[in-house]
Structures are given as C-alpha cells and as structure tokens.
Amino acid sequence: xxxxxxxxxxxxxxxxxxxxxxxxxxxxxxxxxxxxxxxxxxxxxxxxxxxxxxxxxxxxxxxxxxxxxxxxxxxxxxxxxxxxxxxxxxxxxxxxxxxxxxxxxxxxxxxxxxxxxxxxxxxxxxxxxxxxxxxxxxxxxxxxxxxxxxxxxxxxxxxxxxxxxxxxxxxxxxxxxxxxxxxxxxxxxxxxxxxxxxxxxxxxxxxxxxxxxxxxxxxxxxxxxxxxxxxxxxxxxxxxxxxxxxxxxxxxxxxxxxxxxxxxxxxxxxxxxxxxxxxxxxxxxxxxxxxxxxxxx
Amino acid sequence: xxxxxxxxxxxxxxxxxxxxxxxxxxxxxxxxxxxxxxxxxxxxxxxxxxxxxxxxxxxxxxxxxxxxxxxxxxxxxxxxxxxxxxxxxxxxxxxxxxxxxxxxxxxxxxxxxxxxxxxxxxxxxxxxxxxxxxxxxxxxxxxxxxxxxxxxxxxxxxxxxxxxxxxxxxxxxxxxxxxxxxxxxxxxxxxxxxxxxxxxxxxxxxxxxxxxxxxxxxxxxxxxxxxxxxxxxxxxxxxxxxxxxxxxxxxxxxxxxxxxxxxxxxxxxxxxxxxxxxxxxxxxxxxxxxxxxxxxx
Numbered sequence: 281x282x283x284x285x286x287x288x289x290x291x292x293x294x295x296x297x298x299x300x301x302x303x304x305x306x307x308x309x310x311x312x313x314x315x316x317x318x319x320x321x322x323x324x325x326x327x328x329x330x331x332x333x334x335x336x337x338x339x340x341x342x343x344x345x346x347x348x349x350x351x352x353x354x355x356x357x358x359x360x361x362x363x364x365x366x367x368x369x370x371x372x373x374x375x376x377x378x379x380x381x382x383x384x385x386x387x388x389x390x391x392x393x394x395x396x397x398x399x400x401x402x403x404x405x406x407x408x409x410x411x412x413x414x415x416x417x418x419x420x421x422x423x424x425x426x427x428x429x430x431x432x433x434x435x436x437x438x439x440x441x442x443x444x445x446x447x448x449x450x451x452x453x454x455x456x457x458x459x460x461x462x463x464x465x466x467x468x469x470x471x472x473x474x475x476x477x478x479x480x481x482x483x484x485x486x487x488x489x490x491x492x493x494x495x496x497x498x499x500x501x502x503x504x505x506x507x508x509x510x511x512x513x514x515x516x517x518x519x520x521x522x523x524x525x526x527x528x529x530x531x532x533x534x535x536x537x538x539x540x541x542x543x544x545x546x547x548x549x550x551x552x553x554x555x556x557x558x559x560x561x562x563x564x565x566x567x568x569x570x571x572x573x574x575x576x577x
Numbered sequence: 578x579x580x581x582x583x584x585x586x587x588x589x590x591x592x593x594x595x596x597x598x599x600x601x602x603x604x605x606x607x608x609x610x611x612x613x614x615x616x617x618x619x620x621x622x623x624x625x626x627x628x629x630x631x632x633x634x635x636x637x638x639x640x641x642x643x644x645x646x647x648x649x650x651x652x653x654x655x656x657x658x659x660x661x662x663x664x665x666x667x668x669x670x671x672x673x674x675x676x677x678x679x680x681x682x683x684x685x686x687x688x689x690x691x692x693x694x695x696x697x698x699x700x701x702x703x704x705x706x707x708x709x710x711x712x713x714x715x716x717x718x719x720x721x722x723x724x725x726x727x728x729x730x731x732x733x734x735x736x737x738x739x740x741x742x743x744x745x746x747x748x749x750x751x752x753x754x755x756x757x758x759x760x761x762x763x764x765x766x767x768x769x770x771x772x773x774x775x776x777x778x779x780x781x782x783x784x785x786x787x788x789x790x791x792x793x794x795x796x797x798x799x800x801x802x803x804x805x806x807x808x809x810x811x812x813x814x815x816x817x818x819x820x821x822x823x824x825x826x827x828x829x830x831x832x833x834x835x836x837x838x839x840x841x842x843x844x845x846x847x848x849x850x851x852x853x854x855x856x857x858x859x860x861x862x863x864x865x866x867x868x869x870x871x872x873x874x
Contacts, residue, residue, distance in 0.1 A: 407796070407798075427797070427799070429797075458793070467797055469794070470782055470798045474778065474801050477838065479856065480840075480860070481837075482860035483856065484766070484838075485766055485834075486863040487863050496753070496759075498867055499726075499753055500726075500768065501704075502704035504772070505767060505771060505867075507805070508775055508808065511804070512857075514861070519857055527848070531842065534842050537782075540780050541781075541831070548773070551824070556820060557813045557816075560813040563780045564811070568810055569783075571803075574795075
C-alpha cells in the first residue's frame with residue numbers, strides 16, 4: 281500500500297485542543313490539512329497559526345475533498361457527524377475520530393457506513409490530552425509517543441484500518457487494535473474513573489469547611505495536590521459527555537478503585553503498617569515500571 | 578531583632594532531599610551551613626555539591642556550633658534526636674524540623690526542652706517535596722514559594738519562633754502558625770490521604786488482571802494517570818512513618834474523601850449527568866482558584 285498516495289489530504293473536523301494539535305503535528309509531516317470548525321474565528325485562527333492549510337465554513341466540502349477524515353469533536357457531535365461523513369466522503373476515504381469512548385461511536389458508524397467501496401469508518405482513541413481546552417491550548421507535540429487504540433468497524437476493509445494506523449504512526453504514536461467494548465472497559469479504569477477521583481479530591485479538600493478553614497486548606501495543598509488533582513481542571517462538559525457515554529464501565533471502575541482504597545484503609549485502621557508499607561512499595565514498583573515502559577520520567 | 582546576628586550558622590541534620598535542598602537554598606542566602614548525615618559518603622557529596630559548608634561525622638559537634646538547627650530526618654529519627662538537641666545545643670539556639678506531622682514531635686519536644694534560656698524547639702512543616710528521595714534529588718528551588726506551617730512549643734520564647742519564621746521567609750516561603758493537632762488534621766486531608774489514594778490508583782489500575790490485560794492497562798494509562806499517581810512513587814518507608822504517626826487523622830480524611838467520591842458516583846449511577854457536570858464544574862472552579870491563590874499554572 282502506497283501511503284503517500286493514500287494520504288495526500290486529511291480533513292480535521294473540529295479545531296479544539298485535539299484537532300488543533302493534530303493539524304499542527306500533521307503539518308510537520310508534510311500532509312495537506314483541510315480544516316473545519318463551526319466558528320469563523322476558530323477557522324481563521326487555525327489557518328493563522330498553521331494548524332490547517334485551508335479551512336472551509338461548510339463541513340461537506342472539507343469531507344468531500346479529503347482522503348482521510350478525523351472527527352475531533354465532542355462525543356455527541358461525532359455521532360451526529362457520522363451520517364454526514366457516510367454521505368459526503370469519497371468512496372475510497374477513511375473516516376476516524378478521537379473520541380474517548382468507542383462502543384457508541386462504532387455501533388452508530390456500523391449503521392451508516394454500509395457501502396463495500398467506502399467510505400469506511402475506523403475508530404481511534406489517542407491517549408493524549410491536557411486539562412486545557414480549545415485551539416489556544418493546542419501544541420504539535422501533544423501526540424508524541426502516545427498510545428492510540430484502534431477500533432475497526434465490521435464493514436471497514438483492512439487497508440482502511442491500516443491507513444488510520446499509519447497516520448498515527450507518522451505522528452510517533454503506538455497503535456493497538458481492540459474491540460470497542462473492551463476499549464471502553466479499559467479506559468474507564470485507566471482514564472475516565474480517574475477524572476471522577478480527581479474531581480472528588482478537589483471538592484473534598486478545597487470545598488468543605490468555613491472561610492478560615494478553607495484558607496488553611498489552600499495553604500496546606502502543595503505540589504502533591506496539584507498533580508493528583510490536575511485533571512479536575514478539565515472541561516466539565518466534555519467529562520460529563522464521556523462519563524454519560526460510558527456509565528456502566530465508569531461505575532464498575534470506581535467500585536474497583538474503592539475496593540483497593542478500602543483495602544489500604546483497613547491495613548491502616550488495624551495498625552498493620554508493615555502491610556501498608558509493603559502495599560505502598562508494590563504500588564510504587566508498578567508505577568515505576570509503567571514509567572519505564574512509557575519511557576517517561 | 579537582628580537576624581544577621583541571630584542566624585549566623587544553621588546546622589542541617591540529615592542530608593536527603595529535604596535537608597540537601599535546604600542547604601543549597603540557604604547557601605544562596607549567604608548563611609553558614611553545618612551539616613550532618615550518618616553516612617560518610619553523603620557528607621562528602623553534600624560538601625562536594627555545595628549543600629553544606631562543613632559536614633561533621635558526629636552530630637553533637639554540629640548541634641553545639643549552630644544557632645539554628647534543622648532536623649531534616651525521618652519522623653522517628655527526629656523524635657530520637659530531640660533529647661540530643663536539648664543536651665548539646667547552645668542556650669540561645671533554636672531547633673526546628675521538617676517533619677510532616679507535628680503533634681508527636683511537639684509533645685516530645687515539650688518534654689525535653691525545659692530550660693527557660695533555651696535551646697528552644699519550634700516545629701516546622703514546609704509543604705514542599707517531590708516523589709524522589711535522597712541527596713541526589715535535591716535542588717535549591719524546592720522551597721520557593723512554599724507554605725510552611727509553624728507549630729511553636731509551650732516553652733519556646735517569641736523571638737525563637739520569629740527566628741524560625743525568618744529563616745523560611747528568607748527562602749521565599751510563606752509561614753502560618755498553627756497548633757500541632759490542627760496541623761495534623763489539616764495535612765492528613767491536604768497531603769497524607771492523597772498518598773494513600775494515589776497508591777490505591779496505581780495498585781488498582783496497574784496491578785490487577787492477567788499479563789495480556791496488564792499490557793493493555795499499561796498502554797491505556799497516559800498523562801492523566803501519570804500526574805494523578807505521581808506521589809505513589811514516593812518512599813514507602815517515609816509514607817508508612819507519616820501515616821503511622823497520624824493514623825486517626827488519615828483515616829478520618831480517607832472517610833471524608835470516600836464520602837465525596839460516593840456522592841459523585843451516586844450522581845452517575847442514577848443518571849443525573851447535569852448534577853455530575855455541575856459538581857465537576859465546582860471542583861474545577863475550586864482547583865482553578867487554588868492555582869490562582871498559589872500563583873501556579
């Protein structure tokens with residue numbers, strides 16, 4: 281498969297943190313980028329900072345001109361856009377997305393992408409992001425070294441799946457294929473539930489008590505709190521949509537976490553500090569081996 | 578009070594991350610630093626990297642020569658050192674520490690520091706640290722802009738308390754006085770319980786499941802997990818000692834956090850996503866106002 285031929289142009293639909301960063305990163309690979317965003321101001325800024333080569337005010341035109349389309353939109357809007365993509369994208373085109381859940385998106389895509397000649401839909405979930413939102417927070421390194429989960433649809437041809445994988449690999453990402461249901465269970469634990477935990481920490485530690493107590497709480501929080509709660513500063517709307525789209529898996533993940541926390545709490549309650557130290561050491565070893573695996577520091 | 582006269586020399590007892598960083602920071606203020614560490618190799622390294630001006634192999638000599646003494650040791654060792662300080666420090670000297678709990682340290686200090694002419698003991702808890710340990714992890718900016726809680730003892734004169742406050746302020750820290758019991762309750766929530774939560778996250782997310790599942794978990798964790806769990810990579814021994822020294826307050830803090838988490842979980846379980854979004858937005862606003870307060874980003 282000749283990738284140069286197969287990926288001459290990518291349409292980035294939605295130009296927030298993820299879409300904008302994707303445009304900037306694709307620009308460094310010499311890919312032609314067509315962009316779309318609802319607001320004229322965003323389209324102008326995106327063209328101005330070089331996140332896209334061209335931005336169209338109508339999504340149909342962007343879809344029709346591209347060989348690869350990336351829906352970098354909120355989850356409900358991705359789902360809304362799928363029929364439009366099935367209608368306006370070229371027969372050989374491949375449509376993918378960046379959504380944090382996959383089952384709802386893949387099942388809708390399987391309903392609307394029905395032609396054997398394409399366009400095809402292949403889900404993607406790049407494990408990349410920050411607590412910030414919007415194009416002004418975009419930067420080209422966002423996807424560097426990120427893992428990307430690929431969830432093919434029933435009617436997607438193998439070369440379509442490969443084209444999406446190839447796009448992410450060009451951006452120094454590592455791809456793994458996974459079915460949509462397994463994906464959603466997995467990221468409920470590794471990402472979604474974490475946001476609920478971080479939010480609860482922020483609410484509990486900073487939100488309770490009177491004014492004087494609150495001032496001391498503010499003083500008593502340092503870099504440990506800063507990092508542990510960082511993702512509590514993420515977009516409330518986006519996380520509502522993610523949690524809503526993955527409700528049972530998020531609840532299951534929270535129950536699993538509470539069980540583990542209770543186990544540690546019980547060791548402390550019964551004064552088994554040797555046991556607590558052993559468990560803390562095991563948690564440290566796991567995290568340190570993960571940093572090693574990800575080549576992070 | 579003439580601070581220059583009152584703080585010509587500081588003894589830093591213990592040269593790990595906190596003691597080493599303190600020595601480096603005091604060096605930038607032109608303070609004469611005497612150091613002590615149990616291991617000869619640590620003393621040599623500390624002198625070599627300029628964390629201290631002189632390092633003595635016997636703590637008695639370091640204590641006898643200094644006007645201000647900082648015990649930068651593990652909690653049980655701080656408590657062990659208090660009688661030695663009361664015996665060997667000069668009459669006008671002030672002894673302080675960097676321990677994460679204060680009640681156990683202050684009550685022991687009140688037993689052994691009994692002379693009306695000093696030495697005096699004044700507890701300190703600088704809200705500074707990283708997940709790393711040891712002198713090799715030390716850096717002079719560790720205390721920049723940190724809050725420091727000051728817990729005076731009954732027999733400490735006001736000028737002794739002021740001398741300790743002045744030392745921290747020279748290092749660009751912000752000091753607040755607090756009684757030891759209130760301090761321990763406060764930091765159980767803002768710091769100690771967080772370490773248990775981070776450890777439970779690491780154990781739950783990375784530790785469960787078979788080998789293949791584990792590999793996917795490793796892939797599914799990204800920067801959100803990295804930051805939320807960072808402090809799980811801290812020293813197991815140190816956190817065991819802190820939790821052991823502040824057991825009832827840590828348990829109470831964990832119960833408070835679990836309550837808040839349950840509240841969010843129940844909103845998700847009953848499908849009240851508007852309510853979840855509102856609470857997430859409140860947690861974000863609290864954290865963002867805290868960043869503003871701390872002038873962090």
